[in-house]
Every structure is written in C-alpha cells, then in structure tokens.
Amino acid sequence: MGNDDHHENGDNERIVLLYACSGGSNAAEAADRAAREATSEGLGMMFCLAGLGAGVPGMLQIARNADLNVVIDGCTMNCAKKIFDACGVNNYVQVKVADLGIEKVMGTRADDDQVGKVLQAVRKILNGG
Secondary structure, three states: OOOOOOOOOOHHHOOEEEEEOOOOEHHHHHHHHHHHHHHHOOOOEEOOHHHHHOOOHHHHHHHHHOOEEEEEEOOOOOHHHHHHHHHOOOOEEEEEHHHHOOOOOEOOOOOHHHHHHHHHHHHHHHHHO
C-alpha cells in the first residue's frame, strides 16, 4: 500500500504461470527460452510442465489456482496443451511456435530471432487479455 499503483483489476497481483515445450528441436528451445525471458521480464513465472505430466498433486493445484497459464508448444504435436487437457486444467492460453513461421528442425538450436518471435507472441497474449 502507500504506492501509486492502481490495483483495481488486480493485474499487479495476478498469478501467471508459463509452461514450455522443451523438446529436441529449435522450435522447442525457442519455446523454453521465451518462457525464461518472459519470467525475467516479470510477465509471469516459468513453472514445471513435467510435474503436471507426472500428475504431481501440488503442482496440479498450483496450475488450477493460477489466474492464467501460458502454454508454449514448439510444434504441431501440441504436447504441452495435451498435458493440460489430460490433467483437466482449463485455465490456459496456448502459444504455438509452429504458427509463428518457425520451422521445426530436430537437433538444431534456436536463434535469437526465433526466441524473440515467441516472446513477442507471449507479450501480445498477456497485454491483450
């Protein structure tokens, strides 16, 4: 309290969790790195997709309690989204790296431009809604 920030919508206190595909391709690395950058920028906090996939009860509850989960999928297989759907956690939005003009190539690294495109898509979702 005692500051001039506006809390009327609770935006400064909302819980945004970021989950990223972290597979073996450049697209997956772009998803992972963008989630880490978004965390560094204070847009949300990266959280553990593997914990949800494993059905860890505490992690599932944290995801359910979040105001928003941002699910970043590297390719058209949508594995991260499928984990959320299988767990019955519905309070999410999805970013699809494949829809950003980034071609998945197994065994290659993401470049900074690819990471930037994904990060921009995350920012757009969080600023637009």
